[in-house]
Amino acid sequence: MAERGPHPVFELEAVRYSYMDATGLDGIGFRVDAGEKLALLGANGSGKSTLLKLLDGLIFPSGGQIRAFGSRLDETALQDEGFARGFRRRVGFVFQNSDAQLFSPNVWEEIAFGPLHLGLPQDEVEERVKDTLHILGLEHLRDRPPYHLSGGEKKKVALAAVLAINPDVLLFDEPTAGLDPKTEEFLIQMMAELNRAGKTIITATQDLGIVTHIASRAIVLGEDHRLAGEGPAAEVLADRELLLSANLVHYHTHRHDGLEHSHPHSHVEKHDHRHRG
Amino acid sequence: MIETEPTLPRWMIAAAGAKAPATSGRRRRRSAVERTIQGMAHALRTSVFSEQIAARQGLLQRTDPRAKSAGLLALLMAAAIIRTPLLLLTLYALTLAAAASSRVSLRFFIKRVWLFIPVFAGVIVLPSIFNVVKAGDPLFTIWSFGHEVRLGPWSLGTSLAITRQGLAGAAILILRVAVSVSLAVLLTLTTRWSDLLKALRIFYVPRVFVLILSMAYRYIFLLLSLASDMFTARRSRMVGPGSPRDDRHFAASSMGTLLGKSSTLSDEIYAAMVSRGFNGEPMTMRPFRMRTQDLLLLVAALLLAIAAVGGDRLLG
Amino acid sequence: MHIPDGYISPQTAGGLWAMMVPVWYTAGHKVKRTLRQRQAPLVAIGAAFTFVIMMFNIPVPGGTSAHAVGGTLVAVTLGPWAAVIALTVALVIQALFFGDGGILAIGANCFNMAFILPIVGYYVYRLISAGSSPRGARRWIGAGIGAYVGLNVSAFLVALEVGIQPGLFHTANGTALYSPYGLSQTIPAMMLVHLTVIGFVEAGVTALAVVYLQRARIGLLAGEKAAAPAAGPRLRPLLIGLLLMLIFVPLGLLATATAWGEWSPEDIRRRFGFIPEGMNRFSGFWSGILPHYGVRGSFWSSVPGYMASAAIGLAIVGGLTFLAVKLIHRTKKSD
Numbered sequence: 001m002a003e004r005g006p007h008p009v010f011e012l013e014a015v016r017y018s019y020m021d022a023t024g025l026d027g028i029g030f031r032v033d034a035g036e037k038l039a040l041l042g043a044n045g046s047g048k049s050t051l052l053k054l055l056d057g058l059i060f061p062s063g064g065q066i067r068a069f070g071s072r073l074d075e076t077a078l079q080d081e082g083f084a085r086g087f088r089r090r091v092g093f094v095f096q097n098s099d100a101q102l103f104s105p106n107v108w109e110e111i112a113f114g115p116l117h118l119g120l121p122q123d124e125v126e127e128r129v130k131d132t133l134h135i136l137g138l139e140h141l142r143d144r145p146p147y148h149l150s151g152g153e154k155k156k157v158a159l160a161a162v163l164a165i166n167p168d169v170l171l172f173d174e175p176t177a178g179l180d181p182k183t184e185e186f187l188i189q190m191m192a193e194l195n196r197a198g199k200t201i202i203t204a205t206q207d208l209g210i211v212t213h214i215a216s217r218a219i220v221l222g223e224d225h226r227l228a229g230e231g232p233a234a235e236v237l238a239d240r241e242l243l244l245s246a247n248l249v250h251y252h253t254h255r256h257d258g259l260e261h262s263h264p265h266s267h268v269e270k271h272d273h274r275h276r277g
Numbered sequence: 278m279i280e281t282e283p284t285l286p287r288w289m290i291a292a293a294g295a296k297a298p299a300t301s302g303r304r305r306r307r308s309a310v311e312r313t314i315q316g317m318a319h320a321l322r323t324s325v326f327s328e329q330i331a332a333r334q335g336l337l338q339r340t341d342p343r344a345k346s347a348g349l350l351a352l353l354m355a356a357a358i359i360r361t362p363l364l365l366l367t368l369y370a371l372t373l374a375a376a377a378s379s380r381v382s383l384r385f386f387i388k389r390v391w392l393f394i395p396v397f398a399g400v401i402v403l404p405s406i407f408n409v410v411k412a413g414d415p416l417f418t419i420w421s422f423g424h425e426v427r428l429g430p431w432s433l434g435t436s437l438a439i440t441r442q443g444l445a446g447a448a449i450l451i452l453r454v455a456v457s458v459s460l461a462v463l464l465t466l467t468t469r470w471s472d473l474l475k476a477l478r479i480f481y482v483p484r485v486f487v488l489i490l491s492m493a494y495r496y497i498f499l500l501l502s503l504a505s506d507m508f509t510a511r512r513s514r515m516v517g518p519g520s521p522r523d524d525r526h527f528a529a530s531s532m533g534t535l536l537g538k539s540s541t542l543s544d545e546i547y548a549a550m551v552s553r554g555f556n557g558e559p560m561t562m563r564p565f566r567m568r569t570q571d572l573l574l575l576v577a578a579l580l581l582a583i584a585a586v587g588g589d590r591l592l593g
Numbered sequence: 594m595h596i597p598d599g600y601i602s603p604q605t606a607g608g609l610w611a612m613m614v615p616v617w618y619t620a621g622h623k624v625k626r627t628l629r630q631r632q633a634p635l636v637a638i639g640a641a642f643t644f645v646i647m648m649f650n651i652p653v654p655g656g657t658s659a660h661a662v663g664g665t666l667v668a669v670t671l672g673p674w675a676a677v678i679a680l681t682v683a684l685v686i687q688a689l690f691f692g693d694g695g696i697l698a699i700g701a702n703c704f705n706m707a708f709i710l711p712i713v714g715y716y717v718y719r720l721i722s723a724g725s726s727p728r729g730a731r732r733w734i735g736a737g738i739g740a741y742v743g744l745n746v747s748a749f750l751v752a753l754e755v756g757i758q759p760g761l762f763h764t765a766n767g768t769a770l771y772s773p774y775g776l777s778q779t780i781p782a783m784m785l786v787h788l789t790v791i792g793f794v795e796a797g798v799t800a801l802a803v804v805y806l807q808r809a810r811i812g813l814l815a816g817e818k819a820a821a822p823a824a825g826p827r828l829r830p831l832l833i834g835l836l837l838m839l840i841f842v843p844l845g846l847l848a849t850a851t852a853w854g855e856w857s858p859e860d861i862r863r864r865f866g867f868i869p870e871g872m873n874r875f876s877g878f879w880s881g882i883l884p885h886y887g888v889r890g891s892f893w894s895s896v897p898g899y900m901a902s903a904a905i906g907l908a909i910v911g912g913l914t915f916l917a918v919k920l921i922h923r924t925k926k927s928d
Contacts, residue, residue, distance in 0.1 A: 100545035105471035117554035457598030492637035533805030
């Protein structure tokens, strides 16, 4: 179990989520403290994205409960305009599919959307957009429509759109999926920097190679949609049994000098085998 | 639990050979699939090009979108009302001048305007200039039959001629269509889509409709590329033009697939919007500042529209 | 199917705009109530989808191809009123960006393709598929027939709107000011191809797409999102009445005034040898309240007169439509 910090951001108790008779998550309980770097690990379909959506109050548990910043997070709470606004200002979500996240006619309006809809005054919105464009180096794209951006640019704009809200907690869903190495590197640096500035970072990923950079603690979701393990990131990554059972690594057959052998295979470290015909 | 990599079936390992595929001498007809791909590619190119022109520094680009759209709308109405070919021609000349001062290449502008719609109108209206289709005073007689020609219950008259009314009507229709299309093209070429949307607010278009319009436009490009991928994948698997029956089935199943993807997408977008504070009520920034020159241009356009209609009444 | 600017008179275009305003208003409210906050993304994607499938070339016998409109398909999945908005948005974008259909003619095009088409298509679908399971055969049969009927009704309206132009709007010597072809030419031209070919393409593609959805995305048909307004049997005749009124009121207003063009009572006497009693009475009635534009020298042929007669026409049409919609609302509430 993680150490108990003074400021819990999220507390989950026996959270269950099912949709159209299919179980998405079951018996999930953990706690996230302010300023933490947490990774949610799990194979495709294990419920990582569902868990992030639950944390962002986009969907609600079918059983158990979630508390955010000390108060209960459910449909009734978010119907209260004041609570909803406060919660949305404190939690930002960078979605996996940038195309779904970028729905505005151009980059400038995309970044302004959050601050504007969260009730900031117009001149402050303008200032925030300007600053966000600057820190992410996106000024030259400000009038571009989103469909004329590259994949990496889209991800940066999506991040900018969330950062302009200045949330305390940032949720990332598969942030590095499909990114070019340069943007991936930039993004990881940015996440680390945001964490140093005191932001809580929660990342759902199956890219084990980035875990130690973006998380100090890791939670593993099994294919049965339950918690399979939890602990300091380095320890979780070293636990081959756990990773195998969660289908995050798999056995791999290689031929080494004519000998066939199998071993667990993941991309935690650089994969260094010599393959011969 | 040792799983090995899946073994490929034998037929997949055998290569087709290194030689170039043999030619059969039969030409492929352009199929419906190909026409669809080309249409979609054309739509994408058009939008990119429009955005580039909208970013240039010209007369109309610098004008406030609200003044511009109101002015062009007034002229569009004038073009719909007036009935004198000469006045329509004058309006057309004015659209050319406006295009030139907005750094739109005239060759491109004329091609864009005329290539489809007015030429099409010309083809449609062509039969109506003949007296056998529409009665009128003969202007040129092409062929005298010498006696009354009957086609079942219909009489075709005694000659085939081009009529005065038919010719004038055709000229008016084509000119009217050309002026209308020119005005519309001017507006959309010189205005960024996002600005055009904001301008809609002055016509009391509700905010949520503007939001829907802007999102629809943005996602057309995503769905177009999804659909175009489906069609391209199909084309690459097809040897011949494919039977029309198969093509219809394919079109229907792609529609279904696309509808499914659209539905998933709309759920995701909704989540992304809510996450950033959307509660069903769209907000907008103060859009633009109207300057004196914008107002002057608007007044000029309105006066021009009124003058055109008034002049038309005097002449007609 | 898309009418460009210049083919129909501003009076026709304006009248149809005026009729669309209460339709959009109603659609907006229905959608807001049924879809609530989700309306923006759902309808927007519906519109984008419609736009894209209008680009699909579907081969037809004879080697050419046709475009589907997909209006009925959208109505079946999103519900009829959300479809009205989605199709409107698609048509606006087509008019503004791709020159498909005119800007002044947006009202007319929306009336034909974004209002009548999905509503007719949808209610035919409901009539046939009522009570069937989402996977039942009646679903795709209903959608196919709905698409066929909806498209043909819509094509017929296009033929009417364009066909009344030469009779109504011409100069003293008979030069047509807008489209030169009369009803006797536009109706056969439009209906022949739509009844025999394009209607079947639309029907076939819609039915096949529904079959696909039954296999792969049943949720889209199960009405989870469609949230169709609970149209009880008592509402249906009213709706049909409204539709008929919407179609015939403006036609009557525009047409009887200046002559049924070539169909003036004199003409009809010449052709048929008698004048229907009602028509004689009515043509006097209409020209009494709305003198036609053609008389030289009178107030009604001057510019302000021209504007005034257009405005009166619009006001009457708009008022009647609005009343009808209100009436529907009231009946619905008391349901």
